[in-house]
Amino acid sequence: MQQLSKSHIPFFVVLVLCFTPWLQSPSALVLGLILSQLGWVPTNVPIAKWTKKLLSYSIIGLGFGISLSEAFKATSSGIGLIVTTIFVTLILGTWIAIKIGLDKKTGYLISSGTAICGGSAIAAVSPAINANANQTGLALAVVFILNSVALFVFPVIGHALNLDQHTFGVWAAIAIHDTSSVVGAAGAYGEEALRTATTLKLARALWIIPVALGSAWYFGKGKQKLQIPTFIFLYIAAVVVSDLLPQFETLYHMTFSVAKQTLVACLFLIGSAISLEQVKEAGLKPLLFGVGLWLAISIGTLVWLLY
Template sequence: MIRNLFYIGIILSASGLISPPIALAGGLIFGLTTIHHFHVESRNLSKFLLQAAVVCLGFGMNLQEVVHAGKSGFIYTAISITFALSLGVALGKLLKVQQTQSLLIAFGTAICGGSAIAAIGPVLEANEEEMAVSLGTVFVLNSVALLTFPAIGWALHLSQTQFGLWAALAIHDTSSVVGAGAKYGPTALAVGTTVKLARALWIVPLAIATASIRKSKTRIHWPWFILYFCGAAVLATYVPHFLPQSVPFFGALNRLGRAALTVVLFLIGTGITRTTLREVGVRPLIQGITLWIVVASLSLYAIARGWIAL
């Protein structure tokens, strides 16, 4: 019965009959009200689908917009990552959070949530419990952001460009940035996705720097899907000039990416269980919440004041 409900949730999410926030809410209800054993399958499937969805979304992007957003967001990204990492480490020490957990939460908030934690975790030689606590903290906050950010943006009358930039700077995971952007509007989706992916590129130098400092020889997981996303944007920008009939095909791939993203959000929701919430604990959760609120509030204020703009 439970397995059937799990599959039904995936099918409904992929069908386009429900929106990304509804898919996430359904996943959360499933994870918090049932006892299931699909955690590993959900995590593996959501990781693959997220990367595939991001690449497919590239077929709906224009290369000039991608390059412009990436260039314009570079300096903001560098400043916000430095600030978030510094504040995260300081909060971890203040709250006496175990060092590896504290660093993972700081990296996850500063760069791109679960992807950053997955890349940095082996470098820090984090064990399964430390990874679970950090991922649990980030996923809980991702869920909150996806459900609340669009409402905040509308209440403050943010433009789609402003909202996309805020989502990219303040929401942890790429999936939730894309989900929130898709709900807010097409321009918010384009800006949020491109700036967030540019932000995700920081995984590479920071992972290398961390490995050098700790003298770790662990193999670093490169975010190749970002390169594929750029390749998809190149094809979508230039191929239609020579093959106009390719436009419907690229459009279908883009819609497929949106459907896959909705499934990812359902799977993320199913991973938030009562056990996960217990494992997170109070102090790491306080660290993650405090860091996230400060980063989100300051970036929102700066964007609303016009200090940060594309």
């Protein structure tokens, strides 16, 4: 068994930094990948086990940051668009992934991130379908790249098409992956766009649960018994409790903040478990798949909103 050495110190230093505001999700994933290629990741550390547990804990904690009442209110005003885009994205993504020969779970994770809320959805669905670190890492990398592009491109397109604040807010909430990029793009466009995008994205986040449950069933077909991850029920409990007992809002906010940083640590661990050979073997196919699916949902949603 490999012993810990000085070369492994950076691994633990970065892991600790993941729990501070100084390190964000994309950077953590990249740093994990770099340390892995340098051979600075200790092989006697159960990274896969740590990642699975931390992913579950972080998703549960994120449940305390969702207002059930606000989410339902936002859902009621755009339920048709929300349901249609989610299921069309998942079905279309799954079909395309099969047709182009992309790894089934990698394609499904990218589709889930595109359909709901980027990295959070991938983090929730990943343990539900028993995806490995490489599949999860590739999906997250694709989503983070497209997120960065959307943050700058969407406001430019919105102004070029003279979209009103409400229309842009809806479009951003549906077509941009992560909530952070949705908020950033909509905030740059205007206050009304920001309010619209935030509430609608909040409503979409509730679909993590049915999608995770459906995913567990879909990938568990053929097994004698469906294994539903316990964290899904605890996530639901967190959402309900935070809504029924608002007097503990400060505690919920703290829990939500810790959960977000724990998710950063998860991404670092996922990156640490990815080998460059696996990435090269996957090639450009996952990225091109993600781009194609993203363009389809972005253009389709925009056409729906305009016509």
